Amino acid sequence: MSAVTDNQYSSWRRMLSPTGNTGDAVYRVVMLLVALLMVAIVIAMVWALATESMQSIRQFGFSFLRGHTWDPIRGEFGALPFVYGTVASSLIALLISVPFSLGIAIFLVEQAPHYLARPIGFLVELLAAIPSVVYGLWGIFVLAPFLREYVQPPLARVLGWTPLFRGQITGFGLLTGGIILAIMVTPIISAVVRDVLSAVPSSQREAALALGATKWEMIRVVLVNGAPGIAGAVILGLGRALGETMAVTMLIGNRPEISASLFDPSYTIASAIANEFTEATGDLYLSALVELGLILFLVTFIVNGIARLLVWNVTRKTGGVGRAA
Amino acid sequence: MTSLTALCTLLAVSALLIILFYIAWQGIDSISIRFLTDTPRPVGEGGGIGNAILGSLVLLLVSSAIGLPLGICVGVYLAEVGTGRFAGAVRFIVDTLTGIPSIVTGVFVYTILVIPMRHFSALAGGVALALIMIPIVARTTEEMLKLVPHSLREGALALGAPQWRVTLGVVLPAAAPGIATGAMLAIARVSGETAPLLFTAFGSRFFSTSLNEPIASLTVQIYNYAISPYDEWHAQAWAATLVLMTLVLGINIIVRFLTRKRF
Numbered sequence: 244m245s246a247v248t249d250n251q252y253s254s255w256r257r258m259l260s261p262t263g264n265t266g267d268a269v270y271r272v273v274m275l276l277v278a279l280l281m282v283a284i285v286i287a288m289v290w291a292l293a294t295e296s297m298q299s300i301r302q303f304g305f306s307f308l309r310g311h312t313w314d315p316i317r318g319e320f321g322a323l324p325f326v327y328g329t330v331a332s333s334l335i336a337l338l339i340s341v342p343f344s345l346g347i348a349i350f351l352v353e354q355a356p357h358y359l360a361r362p363i364g365f366l367v368e369l370l371a372a373i374p375s376v377v378y379g380l381w382g383i384f385v386l387a388p389f390l391r392e393y394v395q396p397p398l399a400r401v402l403g404w405t406p407l408f409r410g411q412i413t414g415f416g417l418l419t420g421g422i423i424l425a426i427m428v429t430p431i432i433s434a435v436v437r438d439v440l441s442a443v444p445s446s447q448r449e450a451a452l453a454l455g456a457t458k459w460e461m462i463r464v465v466l467v468n469g470a471p472g473i474a475g476a477v478i479l480g481l482g483r484a485l486g487e488t489m490a491v492t493m494l495i496g497n498r499p500e501i502s503a504s505l506f507d508p509s510y511t512i513a514s515a516i517a518n519e520f521t522e523a524t525g526d527l528y529l530s531a532l533v534e535l536g537l538i539l540f541l542v543t544f545i546v547n548g549i550a551r552l553l554v555w556n557v558t559r560k561t562g563g564v565g566r567a568a
Numbered sequence: 569m570t571s572l573t574a575l576c577t578l579l580a581v582s583a584l585l586i587i588l589f590y591i592a593w594q595g596i597d598s599i600s601i602r603f604l605t606d607t608p609r610p611v612g613e614g615g616g617i618g619n620a621i622l623g624s625l626v627l628l629l630v631s632s633a634i635g636l637p638l639g640i641c642v643g644v645y646l647a648e649v650g651t652g653r654f655a656g657a658v659r660f661i662v663d664t665l666t667g668i669p670s671i672v673t674g675v676f677v678y679t680i681l682v683i684p685m686r687h688f689s690a691l692a693g694g695v696a697l698a699l700i701m702i703p704i705v706a707r708t709t710e711e712m713l714k715l716v717p718h719s720l721r722e723g724a725l726a727l728g729a730p731q732w733r734v735t736l737g738v739v740l741p742a743a744a745p746g747i748a749t750g751a752m753l754a755i756a757r758v759s760g761e762t763a764p765l766l767f768t769a770f771g772s773r774f775f776s777t778s779l780n781e782p783i784a785s786l787t788v789q790i791y792n793y794a795i796s797p798y799d800e801w802h803a804q805a806w807a808a809t810l811v812l813m814t815l816v817l818g819i820n821i822i823v824r825f826l827t828r829k830r831f
Contacts, residue, residue: 375762377587384594520767532675533675533679543667
């Protein structure tokens with residue numbers, strides 16, 4: 244009897260540890276449990292957010308995403324203004340930061356001398372170390388007044404005939420939120436693009452130069468080579484911009500309205516959660532806010548997943564290190 | 569064209585310098601011993617951020633105690649144990665977790681801790697920050713372990729050491745400085761987090777070290793003062809920001825200094 248259990252035990256042990264060492268079996272089991280915990284956290288997130296928002300999902304269904312009105316008092320919850328504000332502010336941010344990030348990455352990888360590239364690269368990366376709430380504080384007292392005095396009036400004068408640059412000039416609104424987001428995602432995008440460009444094999448550069456390409460034509464070859472990775476970097480930046488909370492909350496004006504003008508106040512999903520969560524009275528209100536969180540989770544999970552796959556493909560194929568966070 | 573890319577870089581660097589100098593210039597006036605040790609008071613009576621500094625430290629301790637060991641274990645799994653599809657899936661999940669908005673982490677912790685406990689608490693805040701730490705620590709640990717030469721592992725195994733002793737006794741010590749810097753960066757990152765604390769740790773106007781009660785933090789204090797209508801509180805927000813930035817940038821610069829040779 245005991246021989247059988249002994250046998251079963253040792254076969255278990257061999258499965259867990261090829262070396263047949265008990266310590267190794269324990270080690271492998273513990274490590275496997277920790278890895279499973281990661282998977283469990285993601286599943287628990289979806290499950291907890293979904294259960295908590297069930298009331299709102301049942302009541303509104305898909306009209307939650309189509310509804311224009313967000314009126315907690317009458318119990319009417321439509322998330323469209325938040326979705327609009329989130330997408331619009333993120334797109335403004337990308338529109339500004341992508342050319343900048345490409346410029347920075349090209350400068351640091353292809354043009355700057357080595358002794359300059361490292362310290363400057365570090366300074367650009369430090370922009371990512373500044374906390375969101377600090378960007379918000381700086382935005383309230385420096386960026387918003389600056390835009391109100393020196394940027395928005397000329398924009399309104401020159402481009403006021405388009406619906407984009409009309410309305411009251413307050414310094415707070417979609418444009419300001421987008422600009423602060425642009426400053427915040429630039430270090431992230433440029434860091435990943437730097438990794439991607441460094442991963443492009445130098446034989447490509449040498450081949451282009453040997454064929455008589457100028458330096459700029461050579462850089463174009465490098466950019467084309469790294470295109471999927473650059474796309475991944477941009478999508479990674481998008482994922483960051485979509486979920487950024489504090490700075491945007493402090494600058495975007497926080498009014499759940501859809502307006503064509505970039506000067507008007509807007510509202511993002513993350514800001515709505517930050518502002519209203521502790522004030523939510525009633526189960527339905529809280530449930531609607533958690534549903535906003537669920538939407539944000541799913542969207543950023545998918546966006547980040549796509550970005551990771553794109554960046555991995557480039558940096559792995561060419562044997563790059565891929566140290567971008 | 570070279571001047572154009574240089575201009576992009578110059579603008580980014582000047583944005584950093586403008587922000588940093590503005591914080592130093594606005595913040596330095598309100599800094600005093602009293603400000604650093606007092607609790608918040610109503611407008612006109614001064615007050616300080618002593619409890620917020622203590623609260624931030626408590627939150628960092630709780631989150632490090634949970635997040636660092638777990639993160640390092642996940643990193644060890646990814647670098648030393650895991651193979652095949654499952655390990656790939658775990659790596660993908662860990663990578664994607666770093667991109668989850670911190671406010672969503674806050675909502676998640678609210679549903680699993682604050683609702684069952686029926687009140688905000690330092691514990692909930694610490695768990696939220698730990699969840700943000702784990703994927704960051706895991707990935708840096710994995711990268712650092714991969715830098716350890718295979719010959720070290722093979723040498724130890726050839727001497728008859730079991731795998732767990734190779735990891736604990738040889739690989740981890742060899743990678744320890746790198747793992748430590750990764751941990752410091754993760755701490756710097758979460759010490760600036762505000763969104764996940766808004767409805768987990770919540771905030772408090774008193775000194776507190778209890779994990780079971782709401783607790784103040786520098787970032788939430790900065791946020792509350794920044795959006796208030798009072799000039800005095802605005803000045804305090806800048807001063808608190810100066811304290812926070814000294815911590816965050818200090819860690820970043822120390823880490824950079826320590827890892828200078830390796831990158």
